[in-house]
Amino acid sequence: MALMKQAYNLFFKRSSTFALSIVLGAIFFERFFDQVGDAVFDHLNDGKLWKHIKHKYEKNEEE
Template identity: 55%
Template sequence: MGLSNTLYNTIFKRTSTYTLAMVTGAFLFERTFDLGTEVLFERLNEGKLWKHIKNNYEQ
């Protein structure tokens, strides 16, 4: 019960800290998901993107 009491007293007891935790969590999730999908997209399309093949077409 120590962890749940500590979590309740630090985050969930006040509406302002709960809201701040939710906004911070949403921001961090969005950034992590965006970076992860960008890496996955570039890995799946290796050699097909303009930045990978532009030296073939530049003078």
């Protein structure tokens, strides 16, 4: 119960800190969700994307 009281006093007691915590939470959640989505997409399409196969088609400058 003490943890809930601390969270209330820290985040929810004033409207300004409540709004700020919602905005910051949304920003961090969006970044996390985007990174996880990209990682899952890359894993599911491993070997099919240009960044995985471009070495087969690009010429080396040494040649």
